[in-house]
Amino acid sequence: IPIPNEATCSICLDYFEDPVSIRCGHNFCRACISQYWRKSDTNFSCPQCRKIVQHRNFKPNRVLANVRQLEFLKQERDEVLGFKRSGEMKTQKLLVSALVTH
Numbered sequence: 001i002p003i004p005n006e007a008t009c010s011i012c013l014d015y016f017e018d019p020v021s022i023r024c025g026h027n028f029c030r031a032c033i034s035q036y037w038r039k040s041d042t043n044f045s046c047p048q049c050r051k052i053v054q055h056r057n058f059k060p061n062r063v064l065a066n067v068r069q070l071e072f073l074k075q076e077r078d079e080v081l082g083f084k085r086s087g088e089m090k091t092q093k094l095l096v097s098a099l100v101t102h
């Protein structure tokens, strides 16, 4: 299943981390957009469509948060399946990912 563009942040190009929507309807990680807007204090422009957003506000995007979680689960499932198919390499990878993520 290809990853839809909407599921990734156009600033860090990764899955959304604590996704938020801004006025124009684009979504970014909370940390990314905060960082991006730190430079300006009057006109906040959308990094994606360049639209000026008058108010520096954003709302959490639960849908995208779920997408990220689903992708994460899918990835874990793939790793487990891979592990079942082909031995040791995958075991190590699985151990590494377990160490990183848990």
Ligand SMILES: [Zn+2]
Pocket: 009, 010, 011, 012, 013, 014, 016, 017, 028, 029, 032
């Ligand atoms: Zn981001």
Ligand SMILES: [Zn+2]
Pocket: 024, 025, 026, 046, 047, 048, 049, 050, 051
């Ligand atoms: Zn925008």
